[in-house]
Amino acid sequence: MSKRLWCLILSLGCCGLAMMPVAALPQADPGRLPPASINTTDAIARATWTYLSSPQTTANHLPYSWWSPTLSGGDYANPAEIGLYALAWLAAYDLRRPWSPSWAATEAEVTAVLNQLRTWQTGEQSHQPHGPNAYTNSVFYQWYWISWNPPVVGDNTGDNQLVPSVDNAWLAAALITIQEYARANGHPALAQKADAILSDMDFTLWYHPGSHRFSWGDVQNPQGGTLADYYSNENRIINFIARALGHLSADEFRLSLAALDAPSGTYNGITVEKMSWDGSYFTYAAPALFIRETHTTYGANTLLPANQAQIAYARDQGYTAWGLSDCYDVGNGGYVQQGAPPTARAGDPETRPGLVTPHASGLALITPLAGEALANLQTIATTFPCAYEADRGFRDSVMTNPSASDYGQCSARFSALAQEWLFLGLVNYENGFIWRYFYHHPGVLQAHREMYGGSSVYLPLVLRSNV
Structure with missing residues (x-):
């Protein structure tokens, strides 16, 4: 295998992150480790990848939104889950572990995903029992029924045909990373497929020039739904992607960021400079899988203290572990909001006090508290x-409140989005895979400079391999 070194030195926002002490939660007895010990990131990554690539949890090269050994259903997917699934294949291959997929398998799977997205987007798929499979041959709907052959958009009931801004933004972020990986590693056909989809996506569909805000989207109406209003809700990924793809001017991008609410709050002496609405951890950390925010003032003053507040709150409540983020409830329970203080909303941030999801620790691996995150995963x-x-790998949730009647019970579900976040967080922790390729895109670099300014940061080296 021949290799040549590509050095990527980019001018990005950069600032030091000070480590602050956080009281440790109770740790489990090491003697209770399961036979397949999770005391290494490789073991966690291997287990999570086994789930993501399993025939049981996929259909037609697309991921089940959730899968359970005891419940039926879950064989639908949204744009975010689909994009992160394709990206996870490249990330798993790039790790080059004994359990990693071969390049032939990786290329075939990612190509199949991109082909499916493109046939939906262009209308080339003639089977459209519920109408067009993409909105105006541009962006994608909320839910697709992936077990149908071929897969199609859900019927026009509920939110199946909602046009979601944030899920399309996650898809676009994954496609940019796939495109740049393919370009950097000599796979032009793959790059062209990703580029074709991106070129036809239009994020101005959701933009309101008067308020400089994006809509969340509504059924058959991207301008509908509520306006995305908080900086630390996951919606800032929409602003970033719209600018990276050239859909917003520099002035509009600046105004769109300034229009977002960013209240400050404190919990137990820990100040979070830009609170999210409900304190759900993924809203802070998920965008940072792509935007390298950990090395910015936002990382120092919001991401890090939000994580510290999570840990401190769980300790103060007497929970066995931390990780308060939206997830499925234990047993057959549905999706619930979970968060930790401080929050912009009034009232209890937890729907189910003590319900913890491991994906929060997976996302925390990209912060300076990676050691605490790994210890927390092992505790769980x-x-x-x-x-x-x-x-x-990990089920979607577990009840960690010792005073709860269902203490120690777990969700019956494994969630695609949670598994993808955890796996990609692990990979970024290991080698900066997403940042390494996402920032190859000139629009991404420009958007980062305009969003965070600053001096320089050195991203991981890019190795090109002949496969």
Whole structure:
């Protein structure tokens, strides 16, 4: 295998991140480690990848939104889950572990995903029982029924044909990373497929020039729904992607960021400079899988203290572990909002006090608290036998409140989005894979400079391999 070095030195926002002490939560007895120990990131990554690539949890090269060994259903997917699934294949291959997929398998799977997206987008798929599979041959709907052959958009009931801004933004971020990986590693056909989809996506569909805000979107109406209003809700990824793709001018981008609410709040002496609405951890950290925010003032003053507040709050409540972020409830329970203070909204940030999701720790791996995140994952796996399986990874949630009647119970579900976030967080922790390629895109670099300014940061080196 021949390799040549591509050095990527980019001018991005940069500032030091000070580590602040956080009181440790109770740790499990190391003697209780399962046979497939999770005391290494490789073991967690291998288990999570086994789930993501399993025939049981996929259909027609697309991921089940959720899968359960005891519940039926879940065989639908949204644009975010689909994009992150394709990206996870490249990330798994790039790790070059004994369990990593071959390039032939990776290329075939990613190509199949991109082909499906393109046939939906262009209308080339003649099977359209519920109408066009993409909105105006541009962006994608909320839910697709992936077990149909071929897969199609859900019927026009509920939110199946909602046109979601944030899920399309996650898809576009994944496509940019796939495109730049393919360009950097000599796979022009793959790059062209990703570029074709991106070129026809239009984020101005959601933009309101008068308020400089984006809509969340509504059924058959991207201008509908509420306006995305908080900086630390995940919606800032929409602003970033719209600018990176050239859909917003520099002035509009600046105004769109300034229009977002950014209230400050404090919990137990920990100040979060830009609070999210409900304190759900993914709203802070998920955009940072792509935008390298950990090395910005936002990372120092918001991401890091939000994580510290999570840990401190869980300790103060007497929970066995931390990780308060939206997830499925234990057993057959549905999706619930979970967060930790401080929050912009009034009232209790938890729907189910003590319900913890491992994906929060996966996302925290990209912060300076990676050590605490790994310890927390191990605590969850070793304290609660139902929470982790060596061939599937982590279930979506576990109840960690010792005073709860269902203490120690776990969700019946494994969630695609949670598994993808956890896996990609692990990969970024290991080698900066997403940042390494996302920032190859000149629009991404420009958007970062305009969003955070600053001096220089050195991203991971890019190695090109002949496969």
